[in-house]
Amino acid sequence: xxxxxxxxxxxxxxxxxxxxxxxxxxxxxxxxxxxxxxxxxxxxxxxxxxxxxxxxxxxxxxxxxxxxxxxxxxxxxxxxxxxxxxxxxxxxxxxxxxxxxxxxxxxxxxxxxxxxxxxxxxxxxxxxxxxxxxxxxxxxxxxxxxxxxxxxxxxxxxxxxxxxxxxxxxxxxxxxxxxxxxxxxxxxxxxxxxxxxxxxxxxxxxxxxxxxxxxxxxxxxxxxxxxxxxxxxxxxxxxxxxxxxxxxxxxxxxxxxxxxxxxxxxxxxxxxxxxxxxxxxxxxxxxxxxxxxxxxxxxxxxxxxxxxxxxxxxxxxxxxxxxxxxxxxxxxxxxxxxxxxxxxxxxxxxxxxxxxxxxxxxxxxxxxxxxxxxxxxxxxxxxxxxxxxxxxxxxxxxxxx
Amino acid sequence: xxxxxxxxxxxxxxxxxxxxxxxxxxxxxxxxxxxxxxxxxxxxxxxxxxxxxxxxxxxxxxxxxxxxxxxxxxxxxxxxxxxxxxxxxxxxxxxxxxxxxxxxxxxxxxxxxxxxxxxxxxxxxxxxxxxxxxxxxxxxxxxxxxxxxxxxxxxxxxxxxxxxxxxxxxxxxxxxxxxxxxxxxxxxxxxxxxxxxxxxxxxxxxxxxxxxxxxxxxxxxxxxxxxxxxxxxxxxxxxxxxxxxxxxxxxxxxxxxxxxxxxxxxxxxxxxxxxxxxxxxxxxxxxxxxxxxxxxxxxxxxxxxxxxxxxxxxxxxxxxxxxxxxxxxxxxxxxxxxxxxxxxxxxxxxxxxxxxxxxxxxxxxxxxxxxxxxxxxxxxxxxxxxxxxxxxxxxxxxxxx
Numbered sequence: 001x002x003x004x005x006x007x008x009x010x011x012x013x014x015x016x017x018x019x020x021x022x023x024x025x026x027x028x029x030x031x032x033x034x035x036x037x038x039x040x041x042x043x044x045x046x047x048x049x050x051x052x053x054x055x056x057x058x059x060x061x062x063x064x065x066x067x068x069x070x071x072x073x074x075x076x077x078x079x080x081x082x083x084x085x086x087x088x089x090x091x092x093x094x095x096x097x098x099x100x101x102x103x104x105x106x107x108x109x110x111x112x113x114x115x116x117x118x119x120x121x122x123x124x125x126x127x128x129x130x131x132x133x134x135x136x137x138x139x140x141x142x143x144x145x146x147x148x149x150x151x152x153x154x155x156x157x158x159x160x161x162x163x164x165x166x167x168x169x170x171x172x173x174x175x176x177x178x179x180x181x182x183x184x185x186x187x188x189x190x191x192x193x194x195x196x197x198x199x200x201x202x203x204x205x206x207x208x209x210x211x212x213x214x215x216x217x218x219x220x221x222x223x224x225x226x227x228x229x230x231x232x233x234x235x236x237x238x239x240x241x242x243x244x245x246x247x248x249x250x251x252x253x254x255x256x257x258x259x260x261x262x263x264x265x266x267x268x269x270x271x272x273x274x275x276x277x278x279x280x281x282x283x284x285x286x287x288x289x290x291x292x293x294x295x296x297x298x299x300x301x302x303x304x305x306x307x308x309x310x311x312x313x314x315x316x317x318x319x320x321x322x323x324x325x326x327x328x329x330x331x332x333x334x335x336x337x338x339x340x341x342x343x344x345x346x347x348x349x350x351x352x353x354x355x356x357x358x359x360x361x362x363x364x365x366x367x368x369x370x371x372x373x374x375x376x377x378x379x380x381x382x383x384x385x386x387x388x389x390x391x392x393x394x395x396x397x398x399x400x401x
Numbered sequence: 402x403x404x405x406x407x408x409x410x411x412x413x414x415x416x417x418x419x420x421x422x423x424x425x426x427x428x429x430x431x432x433x434x435x436x437x438x439x440x441x442x443x444x445x446x447x448x449x450x451x452x453x454x455x456x457x458x459x460x461x462x463x464x465x466x467x468x469x470x471x472x473x474x475x476x477x478x479x480x481x482x483x484x485x486x487x488x489x490x491x492x493x494x495x496x497x498x499x500x501x502x503x504x505x506x507x508x509x510x511x512x513x514x515x516x517x518x519x520x521x522x523x524x525x526x527x528x529x530x531x532x533x534x535x536x537x538x539x540x541x542x543x544x545x546x547x548x549x550x551x552x553x554x555x556x557x558x559x560x561x562x563x564x565x566x567x568x569x570x571x572x573x574x575x576x577x578x579x580x581x582x583x584x585x586x587x588x589x590x591x592x593x594x595x596x597x598x599x600x601x602x603x604x605x606x607x608x609x610x611x612x613x614x615x616x617x618x619x620x621x622x623x624x625x626x627x628x629x630x631x632x633x634x635x636x637x638x639x640x641x642x643x644x645x646x647x648x649x650x651x652x653x654x655x656x657x658x659x660x661x662x663x664x665x666x667x668x669x670x671x672x673x674x675x676x677x678x679x680x681x682x683x684x685x686x687x688x689x690x691x692x693x694x695x696x697x698x699x700x701x702x703x704x705x706x707x708x709x710x711x712x713x714x715x716x717x718x719x720x721x722x723x724x725x726x727x728x729x730x731x732x733x734x735x736x737x738x739x740x741x742x743x744x745x746x747x748x749x750x751x752x753x754x755x756x757x758x759x760x761x762x763x764x765x766x767x768x769x770x771x772x773x774x775x776x777x778x779x780x781x782x783x784x785x786x787x788x789x790x791x792x793x794x795x796x797x798x799x800x801x802x
Binding site: 005007010011012013014019022026027028030031032034035036037038039040070071072073074076077101102103106107109110200202207208209224225226227228236237238239240241242243307310311313314318319320321322324 | 406408411412413414415420423427428429431432433435436437438439440441471472473474475477478502503504507508510511601603608609610625626627628629637638639640641642643644708711712714715719720721722723725
């Protein structure tokens with residue numbers, strides 16, 4: 001059976017060159033970067049190089065602005081909690097979008113329990129934040145705004161530059177969760193105008209366990225992990241050298257290849273979107289049609305459930321997801337789709353295809369061949385669909401196929 | 402030149418079998434354990450297996466009691482902050498020992514800034530906590546005690562069983578930082594009587610990035626990393642599958658080999674201690690002579706500085722450290738030695754040899770051959786030593802050698 005992996009938002013395969021770069025640090029170069037003897041040297045030099053590679057990918061002013069972490073989730077927790085803690089004497093109000101990843105959302109909720117005030121700004125039907133909504137919610141005591149660069153579930157790319165123009169004018173810090181975009185879209189932190197940015201290697205062909213938070217020079221942050229003097233005293237814990245090296249290598253490769261990757265992914269994405277929305281009735285593209293991640297095609301398929309489609313696609317060798325993998329087994333309707341105005345019934349039909357650089361046009365064709373019969377089969381068993389057909393009989397006979 | 406690595410408290414080499422176990426997860430098995438499709442299965446099964454392997458090493462009641470983290474530091478932060486937060490409605494008093502690792506110490510200090518009360522219990526000259534000091538400091542409102550299983554700088558093994566007898570009687574939670582002992586000493590969490598225990602794979606031939614916090618069933622802990630539903634909702638973030646698998650494999654190998662390892666390390670340790678303290682004058686063994694880690698030989702060498710010895714040993718191919726690697730580049734006198742009653746001058750002469758299973762008796766002989774001339778050379782340049790010789794002339798002419 002053909003195997004087609006289209007779940008790159010959940011995990012990307014490690015590039016062979018990334019693995020090669022990591023292997024010495026799972027072998028002879030096992031030293032601790034902080035060791036003062038020779039065994040520490042290769043590890044320390046490799047971590048320094050990785051910091052430069054990540055800084056270069058972001059257009060950062062200095063490698064010292066890059067703090068390595070263990071996951072995008074840790075980066076987001078660190079940013080939200082660490083920046084808010086550092087600024088709490090100035091105020092306790094935080095603004096985030098309603099469609100943030102749970103690592104931002106729940107970090108902000110944790111702060112709320114500790115006495116911070118939280119405002120969620122809405123998004124429109126395309127999943128976009130209106131920068132004016134940020135402006136209107138800024139107030140005395142607002143210390144931090146966090147809006148994701150792009151949403152991993154619906155692919156929508158947020159107007160971060162427009163938002164940062166507002167936050168900078170008001171001298172409020174802006175963090176962006178760029179886990180979905182870093183390595184997949186060109187990023188320049190100066191151009192974006194942000195003060196902190198989260199990224200994760202496992203979203204761009206680097207290792208799980210290798211992630212970072214970029215914090216602009218001069219911006220104070222309270223550590224989430226207290227202890228030793230690693231990462232300039234901002235993130236304690238023995239450095240996971242292999243993962244950091246892998247992240248650095250993945251960043252270096254991405255920096256040289258982002259436009260090429262986009263040029264490969266966008267046509268595949270668009271033919272998948274066009275194919276599914278035209279071949280099958282009642283399929284709704286979620287997220288903005290153009291302002292979206294290069295390899296990202298997300299839909300709500302009416303009358304049926306995302307998990308059922310996922311399982312049948314899996315039985316045909318196709319890997320997809322029906323929302324954020326971080327909550328996949330919770331099987332709740334996505335807070336992202338609800339915030340975008342979809343009702344629970346339609347949100348249940350969420351299906352998410354995320355293409356990667358190893359995919360081909362044939363993979364898209366295979367999906368387009370497989371999907372209609374899967375949808376048809378599930379709709380034949382769907383009480384919602386039966387009800388719909390009865391009340392609209394004759395009018396939309398091609399709704400299933 | 403001969404190369405002798407004697408800094409296993411800073412980092413251990415990865416066992417080849419551990420690396421082999423990890424490699425598939427840096428290759429074809431790149432899926433996200435939370436994915437509902439087939440690509441997630443190998444990752445999820447491997448994480449489950451690793452959880453069982455770590456649970457078995459600890460004699461844990463259930464694999465679900467094991468929460469994977471990214472480092473011993475994260476485990477300690479999670480334990481101290483997470484357990485204290487969960488219990489703060491019952492009280493805000495925490496007791497730790499004065500010689501805890503900075504990841505425990507500074508986590509407790511962070512809580513202190515948030516309104517918790519902190520008591521540091523002292524240690525004796527051998528680095529041991531007196532359980533009665535714990536008892537005397539327990540009070541209404543004491544919610545958590547944390548005493549390390551063994552200290553990484555001076556090797557002293559604490560009387561955790563005696564301490565847990567007291568904390569259990571008083572129904573106060575006991576956490577132990579077992580980063581230095583887990584995989585190196587037999588551990589049974591039930592026998593120890595603790596409620597939470599931190600461990601790190603890089604201390605027993607597993608990978609950096611693979612660590613865990615064991616939390617006894619029924620003990621509530623507030624997450625340090627908010628977000629997705631990973632680790633039973635207690636630690637969000639995409640699982641670092643390769644590191645977790647490596648930790649599990651290292652745990653499995655350790656479980657079958659701990660006594661063999663101890664039988665190999667203890668004689669080497671003891672001949673190193675005997676050799677250095679008899680061949681060279683004014684060398685003080687730090688930490689308890691018998692109640693100490695199997696491969697751990699730590700000293701204060703009077704009149705000279707640990708870093709200078711470290712550098713000269715390094716030039717002869719020998720890797721050691723002069724204290725905790727997590728603070729090595731801070732070059733401050735160790736809080737551990739100060740707490741044990743050493744003055745700053747003597748504490749500056751700290752030197753730490755930590756043996757591993759790949760060392761041999763020849764390695765110890767090489768150190769014993771190298772050290773006297775290094776100490777002699779440094780003492781010839783030492784104003785402190787000149788002063789000492791002048792005031793004690795004739796009386797201790799063999800102080801240098």
